Amino acid sequence: MDHQAPIGPTDAELAVAARGGDCAYLGLLLERHRAPLYAAALRVLGYGPEAEDAVHDTFIIALRHIGELKDPQAVVGWLFTVLHRCCLGQLRRRRREVLTAEVPDRPDERPSVEERLEKVALREWVWDALRKLPEPLQATAMLRYFGSYPSYEELAAILAVPVGTVRSRLSEAKRKLAEMLLETAGLVDPDARLQSRQHQWFYDELFRGLNRAGERDRYLSHFAEDLHLVRGGGKPVVGRSFIAQEVIEDNEAGVLFEPQRILSARNVSVIEGRFVNPPEDPFHCPPGVSFVVFRRDSKARRLHIHLSPRPPGIDDD
Known part of the structure; x- marks a missing residue:
């Protein structure tokens, strides 16, 4: 990958x-x-x-x-x-x-x-x-x-x-x-399709792991220490610690993430999904989100996060 x-x-x-x-x-x-x-x-x-x-x-x-x-x-x-x-x-x-x-x-x-x-x-x-x-x-x-x-x-x-x-x-x-x-x-070319599916399975499991106790470190280890994190059209910040802090805060608040669709080809994957906020804090995260992951040497080196005020409307591909 x-x-x-x-x-x-x-x-x-x-x-x-x-x-x-x-x-x-x-x-x-x-x-x-x-x-x-x-x-x-x-x-x-x-x-x-x-x-x-x-x-x-x-x-x-x-x-x-x-x-x-x-x-x-x-x-x-x-x-x-x-x-x-x-x-x-x-x-x-x-x-x-x-x-x-x-x-x-x-x-x-x-x-x-x-x-x-x-x-x-x-x-x-x-x-x-x-x-x-x-x-x-x-x-x-x-x-x-x-x-x-x-x-x-x-x-x-x-x-x-x-x-x-x-x-x-x-x-x-x-x-x-x-x-x-x-x-x-x-x-x-069924081999190319299989490779794409393998990326999809990997990211589905990785992101769903955020909702399970003890799997946060596995998720974070996929991202490079010098990760470039970009939110929307803003300037990038460098360091895995930024995404780690957000994950910790969301976990502590009881926010769940549900992947809805994953597209993957070569070194780029797009993970679309929705945040499920706890009843006591319904506006902690916006409902819709898209993560764009750019990989090199088995690590995510760049991550773009696009937030949406509504969850994705996804049909099965």
Whole structure:
């Protein structure tokens, strides 16, 4: 669970296979970088549904445009550039601005749905995935991602539904498409999926151990003595003692932590969960939290903590 060479094909090799139309390898590429992408989205948007939406947007854009990637060696940088633009789109949307260009260095040409999909190397998979969506989600996703209507207001008018319904349908459609895409990853590289699962099991057990007497030291020993601890967008403080003090205070107050979802890839893991405060102190901790762990040499060297005023709404991956 530390710094090591990637298992299986390189990122560039996965990009070449995906560019040639192999959806399973695109799924593996995105699965490999899902946790770091989500960590980057959290840094920009904070903990909440917008960060996950930005990652799903990145997945959909990769589906649409991986065939146009000119330099496979640059695929990771390309994914993070797309993510950054998706995050900026989320920030603009907070200010009620319309999301426009999503893909770096590419003009926005919007032909018909059929022509758009015909240019996608993964068009057969995309069509099959769209057909599996319920009709309301299918229509909304096709208009938004493969049609000529970037505005939620336009989609609402076309579909004769409120803007809020458009948002919820798009969010659900993106989630389902992302799940189908990631499921293909296990078809081509079960070893990589197993490694990810092992990280998930490790952190689930480690964080649940905080609720059991005598396991606090095991939790703290995973973090390096010179741990860089970052809360939200603040400046880092150095030293494991800072996280140790917080753990001790929470334990003494009777706060429990329940992991809800864990994403892990290579040296990055994201642990989402909720704090359960004791009845006598219901506001000791905010209900929602996301920990982003960066590892090296089997130790957590950097930890970002994102707090939320509401617990996560998590579906099984």
